[in-house]
Amino acid sequence: MAIKTIMVVGAGLMGAGISQVSAQAGYRVIMNDVKDELVDKGFNAIAKSLEGQVKKEKVTAADKDACLARITKSVSLDDAQRADFIIEAAFENFAVKKAIFEKLDSICPPELIFVSNTSSIPISSLATTVKRQDKFIGMHFFSPVPIMKLVEIIPGLKTSPETIKVTEELAASLKKETVRVKDVPGFLVNRINAAFRAEVFNCLLEGVATLEDIDKAVKLGLNHPMGPFELNDAVGIDIGLNVFRTLYEGYKDQKFRPPLVMEKMVQSGDLGKKTGKGWYDYTSGEKKPRKDLNL
Numbered sequence: 001m002a003i004k005t006i007m008v009v010g011a012g013l014m015g016a017g018i019s020q021v022s023a024q025a026g027y028r029v030i031m032n033d034v035k036d037e038l039v040d041k042g043f044n045a046i047a048k049s050l051e052g053q054v055k056k057e058k059v060t061a062a063d064k065d066a067c068l069a070r071i072t073k074s075v076s077l078d079d080a081q082r083a084d085f086i087i088e089a090a091f092e093n094f095a096v097k098k099a100i101f102e103k104l105d106s107i108c109p110p111e112l113i114f115v116s117n118t119s120s121i122p123i124s125s126l127a128t129t130v131k132r133q134d135k136f137i138g139m140h141f142f143s144p145v146p147i148m149k150l151v152e153i154i155p156g157l158k159t160s161p162e163t164i165k166v167t168e169e170l171a172a173s174l175k176k177e178t179v180r181v182k183d184v185p186g187f188l189v190n191r192i193n194a195a196f197r198a199e200v201f202n203c204l205l206e207g208v209a210t211l212e213d214i215d216k217a218v219k220l221g222l223n224h225p226m227g228p229f230e231l232n233d234a235v236g237i238d239i240g241l242n243v244f245r246t247l248y249e250g251y252k253d254q255k256f257r258p259p260l261v262m263e264k265m266v267q268s269g270d271l272g273k274k275t276g277k278g279w280y281d282y283t284s285g286e287k288k289p290r291k292d293l294n295l
Contacts, residue, residue: 002084003027003084003085003166003170004027004028004084005027005028005029005030005082005083005084005085006022006027006028006029006030006083006084006085006086006087007029007030007032007074007079007080007082007083007085007086007087008022008029008030008031008032008087008089009032009033009077009080009086009087009088009089009090009100009104010032010033010088010089010090010091010117011031011032011033011038011039011041011042011043012033012038012042012089012091013045013143013144013234013235013236014089014117014141014143014145015031015033015042015089015090015117016031016042016043016045016046017049017141017143017144017145017146018087018089018117018141018145019031019042019046019071020046020049020050020067020145020146021145021146021174021175021176022087022174023046023067023068023070023071024059024063024067024146025173025174025175026070027070028070028072029070029071029072030072030074030079030080030082030083031043031071031072031073031074032074032075032076032077032079032080033074033075034075035075036073036075039073039074039075040073043068043071043073046067046068046071047064047068049144049146050063050064050067050068051064053146077100077103077104077107078107080104080107080108081107081108083108083112084112085112085113085115085170086104086108086112086113086114086115087115087116087117087139088100088101088114088115088116088117088118089117089141092118092119092120092121092239092242092243093242094121094125094126097116097118097121097126097129098126098129101114101116101126101129101130102129102130104130105129105130105131105132110131110132110135111135112132112135113135113136113137113163113166113167114130114132114135114136114137115136115137115138115139115167116136116137116138116139117138117139117140117141118138118140119140119186119187119190119239119243120185120186120187120190120242120243120246120247121185121246122156122183122184122185122250123136123137123138123154123155123156123159123183124156124157124158124183126138126156127156127157127158127159133156133157133158133159134158134159134160134163135159135160135163136156136158136159136163137153137154137155137156137159137163137164137167138152138153138154138155138156138183138187139151139152139153139154139167139171140152140154140187140189140190141176142189143231143234143235144234149175149176149177150176150177150178150179150189151171151174151176151177151178151179152178152179152181152187152188152189153167153168153171153178153179153180153181154180154181154182154183154187155180155183156183157183164180168180184250185246185247185249185250185251186243186246186247186250186256190243190247191247194243194244194247194256195255195256196228197228197232197240198244198255198256198257198259200214200218200228200229201259201261201262204261204295205261205295211229211279211295212289214227214228214229215227215228215229215230229278229279229280230279230280230287232272232278232279233272233273233278233279233280233282234272234273235272236271236272236274237262237265237266237270237271237272237278237279238266238271240262241258241262241263241266244256244257244258244259244262245258261295265278265279277290279293
């Protein structure tokens with residue numbers, strides 16, 4: 001079956017990014033979330049991103065308008081009946097994803113492929129929530145999706161070769177490079193990155209350097225586009241904490257033990273850019289160092 005319409009479940013940072021690159025590749029997109037305001041926020045983020053591309057002369061204004069016209073807003077999973085391919089990009093929580101896939105499984109034709117953009121939850125575990133385990137696969141994008149080239153392709157225990165082939169071809173059509181990764185907690189990049197970030201937190205808490213200088217050192221010394229604390233704020237400190245928890249549960253390795261400082265940040269409600277404060281303060285509209293953190 002030819003893929004013409006992609007449904008993206010979740011209109012947050014990752015879901016909006018996936019919706020954008022899918023629409024820019026010429027697909028019709030159904031961008032879904034639980035509330036109109038969440039879908040509107042995702043749509044507005046896409047419009048802003050495309051406007052930035054217009055200013056940089058990477059696309060034309062006509063390209064931008066055509067891209068936005070290919071995106072349909074949705075607050076009902078029943079709209080999945082009009083899709084040819086499903087990409088879930090909801091909150092990084094097994095129960096949330098389970099509820100979504102169970103609903104989709106009951107309304108979508110059996111030949112439809114289900115994809116999860118989970119950053120750490122084992123694909124084989126998520127696949128048990130549906131009756132089409134052969135058509136269930138992981139497709140892990142990286143943030144920001146319109147810029148980052150990599151997509152990890154993660155087959156589950158029962159994913160069919162045809163599902164892998166179709167998914168890799170779709171990723172290529174989105175102008176992404178792929179790596180095929182075994183279904184282990186954290187997959188490849190986040191497993192490596194979590195070990196790196198754990199050492200970053202050790203350096204912070206030992207007073208080796210300030211978090212601002214750690215970000216600066218990682219950018220200038222390792223050529224990362226963003227420092228680890230900047231990136232954590234952009235993605236969401238709660239999301240990063242859930243990745244640590246999944247890795248620790250999966251490997252029982254102390255290096256993946258969720259950092260207590262992240263636990264405290266989440267408990268205090270400072271989750272990064274989305275709440276106005278994280279490792280940095282964004283309440284003024286600009287990123288500024290925080291003076292009120294007792295680390």
